[in-house]
Amino acid sequence: MALTLPTRALAWCTEALLLVSLPGLDPSQPLSWALLALVLAAALKLLEARRPGERRLVALLQVIAIGLLATLRSDLAGSLLQLATLLGAITALVALDGPAAPAQRLLRRSLALLMAALPLALLPFVLLPRLEPFGQRRGPLAGGTARIGLSDSLEPGAIDRLANEDAPAARVVFAAAPPPATQRYWRVLVHEHFDGRRWRPGSAAAPLGVAAGRVSQLWLVEPAPLLEVPWDGQGAPAAAQPDLQTTARGELRSRRPPTQRRHYRLAEATAAGGAAWRRQPPTPLTLSLPRGGEPRLEALAATWARLPTPEQRLAAAEAWFRRQPFRYSLSPGALPQRGGLDTFLFERRVGFCGHYASAFTALMRAAGVPARVVSGYRGGSWVRSLGGSAYLDLRQSDAHAWSEVWLPRQGWVRVDPTQWIRADSPAPAAPALLTWWQRQWWGLDVAWTRWWLGFDRQEQEALLRRWLGERRTAVGWLLLALMGGLLPLLLALLRLGGRGEGGDPGRQLLARALAPLANLGLAPAPGETLAAFGQRATAARPDLAQPLAALVGSYDRLRFAPLSPARRRARWQRLRWAARRLRRAAAASDSPASGRR
Amino acid sequence: MRFADGSEPAVLRLGLANLYIVPSGFGWLWLGAAALLLVVAVQTQANGPLLLALMLVALMLLALPLTHRNLEGLELRCGQPPPGPAEGPLAYPLQLRLRRPCQGLRLAWADGTALGPLHLTAGTHGLTLSWWPPGRGLHRPGRLRIEVRAPLGLFVCWSRWSPPAPQWVWPRRRPGPVAEQPQPTALGGAAAPAREGSADWHDLRPHRPEEGPARLAWPLLARGRGRHTKVFRDPEARTVLLAPAPQLHLEEALEHLSHRLQLLEARGETYGLALGDGRSLAPGRGRQHLQAALIALAQWP
Numbered sequence: 001m002a003l004t005l006p007t008r009a010l011a012w013c014t015e016a017l018l019l020v021s022l023p024g025l026d027p028s029q030p031l032s033w034a035l036l037a038l039v040l041a042a043a044l045k046l047l048e049a050r051r052p053g054e055r056r057l058v059a060l061l062q063v064i065a066i067g068l069l070a071t072l073r074s075d076l077a078g079s080l081l082q083l084a085t086l087l088g089a090i091t092a093l094v095a096l097d098g099p100a101a102p103a104q105r106l107l108r109r110s111l112a113l114l115m116a117a118l119p120l121a122l123l124p125f126v127l128l129p130r131l132e133p134f135g136q137r138r139g140p141l142a143g144g145t146a147r148i149g150l151s152d153s154l155e156p157g158a159i160d161r162l163a164n165e166d167a168p169a170a171r172v173v174f175a176a177a178p179p180p181a182t183q184r185y186w187r188v189l190v191h192e193h194f195d196g197r198r199w200r201p202g203s204a205a206a207p208l209g210v211a212a213g214r215v216s217q218l219w220l221v222e223p224a225p226l227l228e229v230p231w232d233g234q235g236a237p238a239a240a241q242p243d244l245q246t247t248a249r250g251e252l253r254s255r256r257p258p259t260q261r262r263h264y265r266l267a268e269a270t271a272a273g274g275a276a277w278r279r280q281p282p283t284p285l286t287l288s289l290p291r292g293g294e295p296r297l298e299a300l301a302a303t304w305a306r307l308p309t310p311e312q313r314l315a316a317a318e319a320w321f322r323r324q325p326f327r328y329s330l331s332p333g334a335l336p337q338r339g340g341l342d343t344f345l346f347e348r349r350v351g352f353c354g355h356y357a358s359a360f361t362a363l364m365r366a367a368g369v370p371a372r373v374v375s376g377y378r379g380g381s382w383v384r385s386l387g388g389s390a391y392l393d394l395r396q397s398d399a400h401a402w403s404e405v406w407l408p409r410q411g412w413v414r415v416d417p418t419q420w421i422r423a424d425s426p427a428p429a430a431p432a433l434l435t436w437w438q439r440q441w442w443g444l445d446v447a448w449t450r451w452w453l454g455f456d457r458q459e460q461e462a463l464l465r466r467w468l469g470e471r472r473t474a475v476g477w478l479l480l481a482l483m484g485g486l487l488p489l490l491l492a493l494l495r496l497g498g499r500g501e502g503g504d505p506g507r508q509l510l511a512r513a514l515a516p517l518a519n520l521g522l523a524p525a526p527g528e529t530l531a532a533f534g535q536r537a538t539a540a541r542p543d544l545a546q547p548l549a550a551l552v553g554s555y556d557r558l559r560f561a562p563l564s565p566a567r568r569r570a571r572w573q574r575l576r577w578a579a580r581r582l583r584r585a586a587a588a589s590d591s592p593a594s595g596r597r
Numbered sequence: 598m599r600f601a602d603g604s605e606p607a608v609l610r611l612g613l614a615n616l617y618i619v620p621s622g623f624g625w626l627w628l629g630a631a632a633l634l635l636v637v638a639v640q641t642q643a644n645g646p647l648l649l650a651l652m653l654v655a656l657m658l659l660a661l662p663l664t665h666r667n668l669e670g671l672e673l674r675c676g677q678p679p680p681g682p683a684e685g686p687l688a689y690p691l692q693l694r695l696r697r698p699c700q701g702l703r704l705a706w707a708d709g710t711a712l713g714p715l716h717l718t719a720g721t722h723g724l725t726l727s728w729w730p731p732g733r734g735l736h737r738p739g740r741l742r743i744e745v746r747a748p749l750g751l752f753v754c755w756s757r758w759s760p761p762a763p764q765w766v767w768p769r770r771r772p773g774p775v776a777e778q779p780q781p782t783a784l785g786g787a788a789a790p791a792r793e794g795s796a797d798w799h800d801l802r803p804h805r806p807e808e809g810p811a812r813l814a815w816p817l818l819a820r821g822r823g824r825h826t827k828v829f830r831d832p833e834a835r836t837v838l839l840a841p842a843p844q845l846h847l848e849e850a851l852e853h854l855s856h857r858l859q860l861l862e863a864r865g866e867t868y869g870l871a872l873g874d875g876r877s878l879a880p881g882r883g884r885q886h887l888q889a890a891l892i893a894l895a896q897w898p
Contacts, residue, residue: 031641056623056750060630067634070645081647090656090749097701097747098716113656113748120655125648131639299690397620452644483658490663511720518672518694 007055007095010103011046014062014088015039021069026223031068038065052096059096062089074261076441076448087133090114092510108448116490120483127464127479130457150188150375150399152226154199156335156354169377169399170230171446172392173218178382179232185402185414186230186394188376190249192283194365196290199358199373202283207245207253208276217266220449229254230376230394231266234275238265241458248414250277250374263453278411282370286406289365296342298360301366310369310407317363320418325349326356326421344382357401360417370406374414375399386441389450393439506575510555517544530555543589544568547582554578605759608674611743615756618665620657624751657751664752667745670696675762676723680892682855684769686710686727690739690761693722701747703867708742714747730766733851733895737763767891773853776840778871800828836880837861840871841897851894858894862887872897 018039025032042061049055066082066089073082091110100111130223149155170186178184207556215238221229229244231252237244243255246265254262291298304313324345332351335343341359351359357373364371378400380392402416433485464472510530517523522540524533534552536547554575557563563571609615620628631653640646643762646898676690691704695717703713706728715724728738737759744755801814814825841850854870861868862882869880870890877895 031637052750058627060623060626062648064630065631066629067646067649067813070642071637071643074643079645086649086652093749097714109748113659114652117652117655117659120658121648121651124651125644130642133640133642295799301817387798455644456642487658487662490659491793494659494663508719509705511718515694515696515720516897518692523692523694523723525723 007092008046008049010088010092010095010106010245011049011055011058011062012058014085014092015043015046017085017088018042018062018065018069018082021073021078021085025072029072031072035065035068035072038068042547055096056093059089059093072455074449076445079448079452086113087114093228097119102420104226114495116494119405119486119490121477123482123486126455126460126476127482129464129475130460132457140348150224150226152189152201154191154354154358154373154401155197156351156358156401167396168222168393168442169224170221170394170395171442172220172380173389173446173450174392175214175216178392181379184379184392185232185400185416186248186377186380187233187252187374188230189226189374189375190230190251190404191375192249192285194289194362195374196293197337199361201249202285204247208246208248208280213268215265216268218450218454219262219264219266220446220453221262221264223261227253227255228261229264233277235268238267246277248277249372250275250280260499261453263449265454266542280412282406282412286370286372287365287368287410289362294339294366296364297344297363298366300345301363304363304367311404312461313364313367314407314415317360317367318415318417321356321417321420323361326351328418328421353416354399356417356421357403360415361403364403365407371412373399373401374404378402378416381439383439383443385446389443389447391443391446393442414565506555506558509575509579510551513551516583520586520589535539541589542584544582547578547585551575551582552576605761608672609756609758611668611671611673613669616665616668617756618661618754618755621746621753622751624660625658625741627657631657632784646731656749656758660749660751664745664754667699667701667747668696668743668754668756669764671699672893673741673743673758673760675760678762678764680765680767680888680895681730682769682891683730683733683766686729687764687766689760689764693717693724695719695722699745699842701745703742705746705747705752707742707746715757719773730764733766733768733848733897734764734897737761742813744873747806758896765892765895768848768855770856770859771849771852772836772856773849774842774845775850775854775857775872776842778838778840801825802828811829821868836867836869838869838871838877838880840873847897851897855891855894858887867897868893 006454022036022039022597027034042058042065045054045061046058049058066085069085070082073079076129085106090113091103091106094110094113095106098106101109137256148545154592172178189201192202195212210255213235216235216597217232219229219231228251233250236246237252241264244252246252254264289298305315307313307316327350329350330352332344332348335341335348344355345359345363354375361371361373376397377394380394381396382390383393384390400416400418402414402418404412405415407413468475468478514524514533517537520541522533522537524530528536528550534548538548554571555578558568558571558575561571605750631650634646634650634653637643638645638650642759645801672694674692674694678687678689681687689864697719699715699717701714702713702717703711704724704726705711706726707730710727710729712724712726726738726741730736730738740757740759742755742757744753746753801817802825804813804826812826812829814827817823817825839854839861841847841854843850845853858870862884865882867880867882868890870878870893872878872893878890
């Protein structure tokens with residue numbers, strides 16, 4: 001049964017879709033509050049709206065809200081929801097100016113309008129050069145707060161219990177095979193400054209220009225409170241990404257607002273520039289350690305300091321860690337303010353990656369080996385999605401901390417002391433059905449993001465350069481010509497699609513057949529039956545008697561006689577033939593040559 | 598297009614030459630929203646609001662020809678407007694012929710009286726518009742504005758036409774004195790001999806059972822005065838020749854005359870009009886006679 005919804009109900013449906021999209025927005029974003037205000041304003045206006053003009057205003061408020069929402073949520077689910085909401089708003093607008101019609105027909109009509117508008121919108125979307133933001137600083141933005149992720153300082157001793165957060169952190173698509181599981185370390189922040197308890201990045205690291213080769217990775221990172229984004233430390237930002245740069249500490253920094261979902265492409269570095277940060281000599285900060293705060297740690301390190309080379313000191317440290325009964329735990333309990341590392345290393349011996357990386361780095365510094373703590377992610381699940389690309393799924397629970405030590409002949413070398421100790425956490429369970437479905441969806445999401453977010457200003461520039469080369473100045477003319485050619489075509493398609501929506505096709509055919517009679521002063525009076533009109537017209541114009549009788553008879557039989565589908569088709573043919581015959585006869589009768597006007 | 602220059606065509610066919618289209622107020626707001634989203638898109642470098650802003654502009658581009666096409670080809674012609682009184686809105690018939698369906702059609706007179714929005718299928722349609730006449734006489738309803746805003750309300754496409762068929766408007770009804778010139782009846786006297794009728798009863802006679810209860814005088818029966826049948830007789834209709842009361846202002850007198858004519862017609866009496874200058878409308882009865890008398894009032898000099 002066809003459902004006829006009043007325009008008010010359609011507007012409320014659209015409002016409900018907007019409300020569904022609101023949860024999960026970041027309250028620290030001013031745009032989130034603007035969006036909330038718009039949705040509320042639309043709801044209040046809808047409550048009191050009576051006239052069509054007021055309801056149009058509600059639809060417009062909803063459309064603006066969809067635009068703001070598209071800024072804040074660009075994932076596949078969010079985009080689909082925004083599309084459905086836009087369809088609802090346009091349907092409410094179409095319903096305001098048209099006859100009451102079943103919701104299905106209204107939706108079809110609105111969808112046809114949107115589909116016709118889409119090519120016209122996509123042309124400038126692809127071809128029109130994009131503007132840079134007005135009045136924004138081109139540099140690191142003030143770090144906003146975000147929901148999840150790593151923080152810019154590491155203080156394992158203050159953490160009593162680490163929440164095992166399973167929220168998504170990032171997804172990576174590789175052009176070739178992913179790295180082996182043991183090599184999956186994704187660095188984010190490098191902490192060089194240590195005050196005895198807390199690790200910080202230290203002063204801003206200088207940018208490092210690295211020549212990039214072929215694109216090898218596509219990263220999609222969830223909002224996080226840092227400007228630094230994860231990478232493998234091997235390659236370099238792909239060309240045409242000025243928003244992204246590597247630093248001398250081996251961090252990858254993005255200028256995009258950290259409260260937005262970020263995406264970037266990494267390329268294989270050229271042989272000369274590969275991992276140039278590894279060869280950046282250590283600063284004095286990487287040897288600094290507050291003296292006297294951890295006496296037992298310093299005493300132990302002093303024994304290693306007598307060894308002649310850093311490699312030997314490192315080997316001694318590994319041997320010592322492996323000998324001690326250390327255990328891995330996410331709930332080790334807080335350490336005392338003073339002598340926290342001593343308590344961890346010599347008394348409790350229970351902790352998570354942050355404790356081990358922190359204690360090991362401090363030991364190395366005390367032994368005279370430049371060292372620093374790196375935080376980022378380790379591992380990740382390799383997901384073969386059915387609907388999209390295979391990708392590596394990184395969760396917040398994959399967050400990890402490790403150390404780097406400076407070995408003069410190798411540069412900065414990664415050392416993960418957590419690997420030396422025994423884990424007491426259970427092995428991860430096989431993915432449940434829900435998780436499987438979730439990962440398939442994320443695969444689609446990655447594919448969508450790759451296509452949707454990937455087409456940014458730089459990508460557009462590259463595309464235009466590829467397509468038009470030196471003739472890029474002609475893009476305006478090309479756009480005008482394409483739109484001018486496309487508009488009539490789309491209008492014709494819309495007319496073709498809307499032909500069946502004018503009501504009963506039999507009535508339409510009848511109206512077209514009777515239209516020429518109006519020139520002869522013959523038109524059905526309101527309330528007059530077709531048979532009565534036929535008799536009246538025949539009396540007025542006996543020369544049209546035959547085609548009129550044929551039309552009236554065919555129409556009545558098609559309309560009222562019980563017919564099989566085959567007979568019905570045949571009757572349709574007869575009606576079309578009768579209509580054509582009447583039109584010709586009326587035209588002949590109306591012509592000046594007939595002399596009957 | 599000619600604007601009220603007294604030579605309006607009898608049939609108006611809407612096309613490129615006489616259709617106008619401009620963005621509606623909502624259309625300007627729509628463009629403003631597109632501009633706002635464009636600014637958001639540039640500042641955030643996000644694709645979503647950029648595509649949505651371009652979609653809004655594209656929908657506006659599409660709405661322009663679609664709204665124009667809604668009215669293009671529409672034919673309007675006048676019907677035969679029936680005469681009517683000046684005391685209320687008059688019905689003005691129009692005939693519309695459409696080659697294709699038209700959505701959201703609105704027809705409005707200059708005084709704001711409007712009909713619509715109408716959603717019409719292809720074919721011929723008879724419409725009746727109401728309009729308020731300025732007074733008695735032969736009047737045209739004035740300028741008609743024909744407009745549509747469908748499909749999205751972003752543009753208003755409009756045309757104007759002054760339907761050329763005039764309509765007779767007689768004076769409004771108002772009880773009051775009129776000048777009467779009684780006419781001799783067929784029997785030759787002014788006395789009104791009775792005739793059988795049913796307006797009121799004037800006598801009683803003993804009730805016969807076959808007469809049924811309808812004419813039984815129930816109040817007398819209730820008082821115990823026996824069964825009586827009511828005998829009905831109407832007074833013989835008079836024949837009068839009416840003229841405006843000379844002591845009144847002409848328009849007021851004509852209004853009283855209009856009332857009296859319709860009253861007499863309702864009573865079934867025979868009446869005529871003394872038109873002045875020795876001319877007269879011969880006494881008569883019936884709807885056509887009444888209409889002729891009222892039109893005579895409408896065109897009273």
